[in-house]
Amino acid sequence: MPLLTLLLLALVGLPIAVAILALVRTARLQRRVEALEAALLRRTARDASLTPESARDPAPDTPAAPSAPEPAMPRRDGWREPDRTAPAAAPRQASRLGALITDRAARLKATAWGWLTEGNVPVKVGTLVLFAGLAALIRHATEEGWLTLPPALRLAGIAFLALGALGLGWRQRQARRVFALSLQGGAVGILLMVIFAAAQRFGLVPLPLAFALSVILVAGLCLLAVLQNALALAVLGTLAGFLAPLWLASGRGDPAVLFGYYALLNLAIFAIAWYRPWRLLNLLGFLATFVIATAWGVLAYRPQDYAITQPFLALFFLIYLVIPILYARRRPPGRTGLTDGRMIDGSLVFGTPLVAFGLQAALLEGARLPLAFCALGLGLLYTLLAALLRRRPSLRPLGEAHAVLAVGLATLAVPLALSARVSASVFAVEGAALIWLGLRQRRLLPQLTGAGLQLLAGVVLILSLPFQRPETLALANPTFMAGALIAASGLASAWCLRHRGRSRWALGAYLWGLAWWLGIALQEIGRLAPxxxxxxxxxxxxxxxxxxxxxxxxxxxxxxxxxxxxxxxxxxxxxxxxxxxxxxxxxxxxxxxxxxxxxxxxxxxxxxxxxxxxxxxxxxxxxxxxxxxxxxxxxxxxxxxxxxxxxxLPPPLGEGWRLAAALLPWLGLLALLLLRPPLLLAAMLPPAEAWRPALAASLALALAALWLLLLGRPGRPAPLAWWPLLNPLFLAQGASLLVLWRLQRDPICPARLQERGVLALALAAFALLSLEVLRGAHLLDLGPWSPSLLEHQAVQTALTLLWSVLGVSGWILGSRRRLREVWLVSALLMAVVLAKLVLVDRTHLGNLLGIASFIGYGLLCIAVGYIAPAPPRQAREPAPREETP
Known part of the structure; x- marks a missing residue:
């Protein structure tokens, strides 16, 4: 294990060391080159200034006699004095400079290689071994628990370091502001984590004391952020404070403690918003609070927690209801005046009631009547705020936004007391009306509200579909009528938007309405149609x-x-x-x-x-x-x-007739498109002439795909017997190849396809004829339709004779028509047949079929040797005749 570790460290460390050394050497070389170039330029300028005026501009009366240039004298450092008379001195100097750089790069490479193989190798190896030993020591100490400390000591050490970082950040607030603010925010966040961990995870601090310390830290954070006008400090500290319970949580925990902690953080954000218009901080607090609350509600909420969570939800809602008003008051007006849209924090203005009402619905477990009263109460609250805000000209846009929310909440109270389908219809019609009104008044907010109401109507109707009662009437039922009203509202909105020049919005509304019309109608068809x-x-x-x-x-x-x-x-x-x-x-x-x-x-x-x-x-x-x-x-x-x-087709007809019938329509339409286009394109002429190649290509692709799919089918022509080249499937496939050949010769076919199409069609015809042999053998009961059919002697003989006839025909045709490529391909086919005779048919020489194969092939080769023994010569221009003297 130590040897493996040493090897890995050597493989990683040596290239890094070499790279560092190479960078150092390259930097030194670059500095030397720049110094040499500067010295060369200074010398050139000095020599030019010392040149006599008479030498640079001779008098017009006395023409200067040409003199031979003096050779440049070499210097001790290897350079030569610049030739003042040679115009190409600069390029020669540049080439010498490039040669010098190349030479130094080669020396640098040699130095790097020498560092790896020469010098004090034991010291280098010893350093690597020492590094490996220290790493192993640290790993062993960790595994043995030598570095493990009690929780109280660990938390005290972390808190001590955080306090030191906080003090350093405060001292550096003037000299290095960004660094200081980041350090202060991180330190406060770490202290919050330490307090929460000591109280909740390790039980080292009582919960009341932990909350008191948290309040002090949050208050200090607010004070530091406001005093230094530091948004980054507030964001970093707040983010760390929100993440602390998530990092250190163990089990479900007490919801009162969790939401009390978050209430303190949100009150701190509220206090900051009272003095500073920091939209990023407000948005961070909103997202963190409601995302964490929603996750807790999904994972850990119990009905007995309602008495605890309801007050906190109301508190969070009120905080983020007032914060956008504070932001609008503290935000200075923009260039567009008092009604600058940037003064409205739309994310909080519209997001707060939406998220809070959704959480309220989850707490009430979908009780419709209490939710209706809740929506009505919120509508009244927003109406009061709108009336108060509209009195101040600078806050009038915010008041209008609250008025729209009041209308929306009052509208939301309707479906909570009525059925979902009726509510969806009301939302859709109201949304279309708001879009029309917004376009008339040239105001964006009513248009956005109308679009949101139409989307809400669609969501409500979709969510209500699984719970609807079975309908008995077609079309005249609430579900279809609600969907039709949503579709009509979307189409009407598209019409209004299009006339006002809102093309993109009109397209979205049109697609929305059309999708609803088709969707609700198709659902009705699926429900009622036989x-x-x-x-x-x-x-x-x-x-x-x-x-x-x-x-x-x-x-x-x-x-x-x-x-x-x-x-x-x-x-x-x-x-x-x-x-x-x-x-x-x-x-x-x-x-x-x-x-x-x-x-x-x-x-x-x-x-x-x-x-x-x-x-x-x-x-x-x-x-x-x-x-x-x-x-x-x-x-x-x-x-x-x-x-x-x-x-x-009547049922007694066999598979071959049905397969041929599947090809005929595509075959006929492609032939009409090639030969009589007006019969098919009458409705679109004359523009359709530009698309006829693409239309023909699509039909040709479909025909080719069908042709390939049917190639592997036997195609029994019952009740008729099988005859070579006369069964219906072969005739349909052969006709398909003829039509494709006609397309390949048509002017609408690209030149590249015209060149390559002949070979493809020839290979397809070859495959079709070969497969027809297999079909005949199967339909004559020589074997099942499977690869085992190729093991029959008669099949091999028939294939040999067929390929020989095809090769001989191509041989003769190429010789007579002077088609060298056709002659060569036919010769290749004959070579393949010869190889088949030697490898396959040789085993059947003991019977008549094998003998027939060899004899037939031999006779055909003799005939070809007599008719076309050599490939046709390529046409060449006659050589010019020499004139006789």
Whole structure:
């Protein structure tokens, strides 16, 4: 263990020591370089000043004869005298200086390495060993308890150090103010912790004496902070005082002691607020008090503690009710006059009643009638304060804030006496009215209050949903009406905000109202709609909502409305795809596809597209909602046609027919988009021409994904027998490759994809033909549809012949068309077939199938050798002819 410790210390300490030495040497070298540069500049300036005037500016009558420059004479220190006639002297000097720095860096590196390997190595090792020994001694002393002291002695030592720090901080209050204030605050906080630990944890001090000492310290802290005008001192000490019970708490403790201690701290903050407008200190006390009180209430509150906690809650509420008024009185007015908004501490003005009323509700355990009277009493209190504050012009904004709170508390008394759904409706309507009034009067506070009331209405209704009684009527029930009123209030607020130029606020209100409308309507559908008609109703809701938004967008265009139409059409896709991807024991029926809901989506969606065409500009698809709406409409059409074809097929038809039917709609829509775009894009032309590549790419991706998913399915074509290249699944997949090939040759396809698409399609066709061999073997009952099918001799022979035919065909085609790449790929395929013959088919030479493989491959190679024995030459320009003399 000591050896391991020594090794670790050496590994850590040696690099640190080397780094420190290197930094010292580098600093010395930098100073020497700077001194040399300064000396060089001084010498250059002195030589320039000693140059004769005639030499620097010859007379125009007597031209100066050119003379050879004198060579620079070397000096003892290795430098040369500057050449006064050479213009490139400065670069040469800079290069010599760089060489000097490089040489010194190499010497420094060598010195560092020498320090590690040379010198007094025993002393270095001894120092490391001594360090390791001291560390081991301290660890052993700690484990043996030699450093353990009695609690009283430990607390006395800590208190003595804190008093010394407090005295030092007071002495340094003029010379080092920041340091002194921090030291004083930390010392007072430590003393508070010592007192609390001595009384509560160790029982060394009686509780009355501990409270008396705490009062003295808190009073002294307030006095120091006020005398020195030191916010940092007050914050540090207060923070330490609040954290002391949390650090040193043991068990549940006595709530009277805990809240009495915090009451003293809050009274100290109140006393400071009487003289100093320190908003940070007020906010710190508010947050610490109510966060700790809430945590204690959640973890340790018991009903028998009500008599203790209720008075303290009232005291805390009154303290932080008055502190914002003191802050407004002490705060000097800003540049904007007496109504400067900075004079209002909004966090305490609005946070105090909200948090205190929430804790009061927890103490009363949700008793509605007492809470109603409590809210009404607080409303009267805030009304009285608002009336008093509005009399002074400097406090009028604060009085208006109290008036708003009085209205809110009086409003809150309503739901406590009535049902939650009725209360939510009242809150929502009142919030919309306040937003309208605030916009008319150009005042921000009523607008914020109105928005808060609408949010409160939504929260109240959501919380009441688990406790509502079962409704019997559709739409005409309190829950739906409350949700509809919240939605209408949000949309009305969005309309008012938009007309006043508050675009961001209008967007938030619009999204709020739209979300509530869709949410409450979908909940009503889920509660009342039959299971086989639920999807129809949901699609109808989306379609009708989109139609209303489209008509409004036609009269009052807005980007949010356009994107809502696109999002609504996109939301229909999961409803149409759900019956297709869900596992079914029986084929999909037409009723599962929501036919009349889909019809509304297609018909009303076409109308939405025509409205969007009026505002579309043909921008890129990711910036234009019309492109997303058009793509969603096409996908909805493809999904429904897929489901309709699957539902229309009679049950006796095998799996191959259904899989082919799943490909046909995507195949047909992509072909129409390539060959006859106006048939699909009539509603959005001409802007849709800019989006046609993106729409074609989306359909192509869907088609390719389906093609890959169906590649691993056998596709039994019952009741027909399997025929090579004629079964329905192979025909549908082959047609898909043809359409993708047509897309690859279309001008809308990027040039990079046109170059690489040929290879991808060729590999896909190769995979499809090879898999068709496996399908045929399975459908001819040669084996189960699994990897074990490859072990059959007939399958291996068929694959050999197929790949040979493909290779030979490509060989010949590449030679005839002078396609060198095709010829080389075909040759590679033939090499693969040869390797397969040697490694796989060689084991079957004892039967006819193995012999057929070798013979077929040999014949094909002979034919190719006769037709196209060598790769085609690349086209080259004819060499120029030499002229004969």
């Amino acid at each position: 299971s086989h008609l639920a999807d129809d109703w949901r699609l109808a809701l989306l379609a009708l909502t989109g139609a209303l938004i489209a008509e409004f967008h036609r009269r009052h265009p807005a980007p949010a409305l356009a994107w809502s139409l696109a999002a609504g059409l996109l939301a229909t896709l999961p409803l149409l795809a759900a019956p297709l991807v869900a596992p079914h024991s029986s084929p999909v029926t037409l009723s599962q596809l929501a036919p009349w809901g889909w019809a509304l989506v297609v018909i009303l969606g076409d109308r939405q597209l025509r409205v969007l065409r009026l505002t579309a500009v043909g921008a890129p698809h990711h910036r234009e909602p019309g492109a997303w709406a058009q793509g969603a409409w096409l996908w909805a059409l493809a999904l429904f046609l897929t489901g309709a074809l699957l539902a229309a």
